[in-house]
Amino acid sequence: MRSNDASVTLLVRPMPVGPRNAIDRLRSHDRMESIARLRAAVLALDHVHVEGWDDSALTEHLEEISASLCALDAQVSRVADAVRARGFRIAEPLAA
Incomplete structure (x- = not known):
């Protein structure tokens, strides 16, 4: 650093303590x-x-x-059932 530089002030934010923040991220x-x-x-x-x-064809x-559609149906049902099991309702989005 040169001697004629203006002093620099750093703003330091406290880091979250422990691995909890990393796990949440x-x-x-x-x-x-x-x-x-x-x-x-969907796309x-x-x-x-x-x-x-x-x-x-x-x-x-x-x-x-048929195998692919059955597998898709099973996976969509699995995800939807897991959402419903938590007490949430699956609703179609409202039309724009």
């Missing part, structure tokens, strides 16, 4: 990632358009589509 980060994953799943499904497939992939 991780939990918050995990929650935000979970919400982002749900939104990504991914927005790009699935089987109505444009011909019957032979649909028949060819029907087993895989």
Whole structure:
């Protein structure tokens, strides 16, 4: 530091004590990632358009589509049931 520099005042905020704050930040980060994953799943499904497939293509992939749809349904039900088990209601967003 040069001798003719003006003095610098630092504002120091107290750091939270213990690992609790770090755990809370991780939990918050995990929650935000979970919400982002749900939104990504919705966006991914927005790009699935089987109505444009011909019957032979649909028949060819029907087993895989059925398995995927059943797995999606099971996961959506699992998440919704967990929310309801906590006493919360799942409601459709109001139309804009």
